[in-house]
Amino acid sequence: MDLPAPIHDFLLVFLGSGLILGSLGVVLLPNPIYSAFSLGLVLFCISLFYILSNSYFVAAAQLLIYVGAINVLIIFAVMFMNGSEYYKGFSLWTVGDGVTSMVCTSLFISLITTIPDTSWYGIIWTTKSNQILEQDLISNSQQIGIHLSTDFFLPFELISIILLVALIGAIVIARQ
Amino acid sequence: MMLEHVLVLSAYLFSIGIYGLITSRNMVRALMCLELILNSVNINFVTFSDIFDNRQLRGDIFSIFVIAIAAAEAAIGPAIISSIYRNRKSTRINQSNLLNK
Numbered sequence: 001m002d003l004p005a006p007i008h009d010f011l012l013v014f015l016g017s018g019l020i021l022g023s024l025g026v027v028l029l030p031n032p033i034y035s036a037f038s039l040g041l042v043l044f045c046i047s048l049f050y051i052l053s054n055s056y057f058v059a060a061a062q063l064l065i066y067v068g069a070i071n072v073l074i075i076f077a078v079m080f081m082n083g084s085e086y087y088k089g090f091s092l093w094t095v096g097d098g099v100t101s102m103v104c105t106s107l108f109i110s111l112i113t114t115i116p117d118t119s120w121y122g123i124i125w126t127t128k129s130n131q132i133l134e135q136d137l138i139s140n141s142q143q144i145g146i147h148l149s150t151d152f153f154l155p156f157e158l159i160s161i162i163l164l165v166a167l168i169g170a171i172v173i174a175r176q
Numbered sequence: 177m178m179l180e181h182v183l184v185l186s187a188y189l190f191s192i193g194i195y196g197l198i199t200s201r202n203m204v205r206a207l208m209c210l211e212l213i214l215n216s217v218n219i220n221f222v223t224f225s226d227i228f229d230n231r232q233l234r235g236d237i238f239s240i241f242v243i244a245i246a247a248a249e250a251a252i253g254p255a256i257i258s259s260i261y262r263n264r265k266s267t268r269i270n271q272s273n274l275l276n277k
Contacts, residue, residue, distance in 0.1 A: 012178070012181070016181070016185055019185060019189065020185075020188065023189055023192045023193075023212055024192065026192075026205075026208055026209065026212060027192055027195060027196035027199075027200070027205075032202055032204055032205055035208060036204075036208065039208045039211065042212070043211075046218070046219065049219070050222055053223060053226040055222045055236050057236065057240075058218075058236050058239050058240065058243075061240060061243055062218075065246075065247055066211070066215075066243070066246070069247065070211065070246065070247060073250055073251070073254060074207060074208060074211075074250065074254070076254070077204050077207075077254035077257060077258070080258065081257065081261045096198075097199045100195055100198045100199050101195060101199075104192075104194050104195040107194065108187055108188060108191035111184075111187040112184050115184060115187070116180055120179060120228075123228070140236075144236055144237060144240070147233060147234070148237060148240075155241060159241055159244045159245075162244070162248055163244060163247065163248050166248035166249075167248075167251055169252060170252050170254075170255040171255075173252075173256060173259050174254075174255040174258050176259070176262075
């Protein structure tokens with residue numbers, strides 16, 4: 001998105017802090033309904049982040065499918081199965097939680113020490129420079145539609161069959 | 177540069193999702209943490225597609241596939257959880273011993 005650099009950086013920091021606090025809230029809040037709404041905040045921030053990185057179609061799909069469908073379904077599941085058992089044992093901190101937090105912290109530290117060491121810009125600029133003229137002719141959504149109906153036609157049909165089978169299976173399981 | 181910051185952010189989301197997936201005792205919260213992990217994968221796809229592959233947009237198409245898989249998973253998961261809840265009156269992970277009969 002063509003914004004001036006200070007506004008872009010400010011939006012990036014704002015969305016990043018929203019992501020960090022929201023994902024901590026998903027994991028650490030004791031009541032599942034609060035963590036479901038916090039998940040909605042995280043998904044909305046990710047959708048705005050996609051708009052910042054020029055992927056408007058994926059941003060719209062994220063906003064429609066994740067925030068509109070999946071989050072509503074999760075909130076419905078939380079409200080449908082809300083018992084008094086959630087409030088009993090949220091304060092106990094077992095050994096397994098400590099071990100898991102140690103493992104996940106070491107995973108995160110190893111990832112963020114790997115990221116600056118990799119030379120990302122050595123792998124680019126091979127296919128981009130000669131095709132930059134026809135980039136502006138058609139829009140982003142048109143390009144995604146053309147690629148979905150030509151190159152990725154078989155995975156597209158397989159995804160639709162998987163969605164159909166999953167919906168029928170969910171109805172059969174939940175119906176009894 | 178912006179790329180490393182975004183990769184650190186997505187690594188943070190991934191490790192938080194792994195932590196919540198292992199330590200949560202509620203099945204619905206485990207589903208939420210699974211969505212966090214899939215979203216971190218999607219952030220990586222969209223960022224690499226934006227910076228490295230500006231014309232072909234394969235990262236966007238793969239993130240659309242991941243979103244579709246997440247939709248299928250979010251349809252199946254609450255159905256299984258509601259079936260377990262109907263039999264056990266509980267959604268705790270460590271009490272689901274339906275195969276034990």
